[in-house]
Amino acid sequence: MKTFRIGLIGLGGMAGAHIRWMVAEGRFEIVAVSDVNADALAKVGNQLGIASEKRYTDFERLIEDPDVDAVVSVTPNNVHADIVRACLQASKPFMAEKPFTRVFEEAIPLLELYVQKPVPAMFGFTYRYTPAFRYARELVREGRIGTVRSFSFQYLQSGGSALYDHSYSWRFNKDITGTGALGDLGSHMIDMARFLFGEFQEISAQLQTFIPERRDPATGKMVKIEVDDFASFQARMTGGIMGVFQTTRNAIGSGNQHEVSIYGDSGTIHASTLNPDQLIWIREEAPGQLVKATLDAPKHCKVTQYADFLALLEGAVPEGVPGFMDGYRNQEILDAIVRASETKAVIHF
Numbered sequence: 323m324k325t326f327r328i329g330l331i332g333l334g335g336m337a338g339a340h341i342r343w344m345v346a347e348g349r350f351e352i353v354a355v356s357d358v359n360a361d362a363l364a365k366v367g368n369q370l371g372i373a374s375e376k377r378y379t380d381f382e383r384l385i386e387d388p389d390v391d392a393v394v395s396v397t398p399n400n401v402h403a404d405i406v407r408a409c410l411q412a413s414k415p416f417m418a419e420k421p422f423t424r425v426f427e428e429a430i431p432l433l434e435l436y437v438q439k440p441v442p443a444m445f446g447f448t449y450r451y452t453p454a455f456r457y458a459r460e461l462v463r464e465g466r467i468g469t470v471r472s473f474s475f476q477y478l479q480s481g482g483s484a485l486y487d488h489s490y491s492w493r494f495n496k497d498i499t500g501t502g503a504l505g506d507l508g509s510h511m512i513d514m515a516r517f518l519f520g521e522f523q524e525i526s527a528q529l530q531t532f533i534p535e536r537r538d539p540a541t542g543k544m545v546k547i548e549v550d551d552f553a554s555f556q557a558r559m560t561g562g563i564m565g566v567f568q569t570t571r572n573a574i575g576s577g578n579q580h581e582v583s584i585y586g587d588s589g590t591i592h593a594s595t596l597n598p599d600q601l602i603w604i605r606e607e608a609p610g611q612l613v614k615a616t617l618d619a620p621k622h623c624k625v626t627q628y629a630d631f632l633a634l635l636e637g638a639v640p641e642g643v644p645g646f647m648d649g650y651r652n653q654e655i656l657d658a659i660v661r662a663s664e665t666k667a668v669i670h671f
Contacts, residue, residue: 333355363379370444376389403429421656450513471585525555
């Protein structure tokens, strides 16, 4: 079986997780790395045994390297568009982190280029690979809770709360991220809603910044924050399914709490990252008698992100893989949420 030679762009914190996932899959070899930070480039290059000539400060040179079969990009949002563009121009398959781009305006020409020069592409909506969410999707599609009427999502973290006095970093810089909690965490909720229920038809939204200034550790000065700490939005989905979403990095006590409750005519499903291998199914067993069962996700729901990326590289298109159009559509919806919040209007698709 072929081992695919990977060029890894971006060597920050999340790169370590991607390296572990590639090693676990067993058919990837990282042959080149790229980062603008010389220390990170040296550290990870040494860790992986990468030859000095395969350590690039310019990601375009890595993408053009003929020894690289495919690219994995784990970078801040402001370079997502440039990296995707370079991969498309070089006809190089890639996996890129979410969100698709910093803002939707950057996404439009990428779609035009992709239509002209399509390549196998995948975006890092990792929660499609949470067994409980995959099992929930299966039960919904089988009609096990009847016609789905509504759902609620929340994605809560605590690191941005006032209690922890989080310093200013790139995630709070609008020029780099485009949005705050919305693009970082909300993009996952958007993708999961599409994965479970289909397309968005209309959206209303509210965004809020709770902490207006944060201290820059480099200068000691306070910096104005222009991205959201909190996002809430409502949506009408395919078939008239109604959804409520909230996300924030200011929820003390929540480590990485991404969860969904799905309400159908004959039952309810709850699934969460807090219990990624099980879900709760509530149904009526007899008239007036509700049963609440905890179900283990079956083995076939335990698919890994890199198993699907491997299948893409081998020419298959696994069902449910988060591909190029999923990334593009996600960015379009992020943009609609920002506009809905700014204009206090309902955005229709």
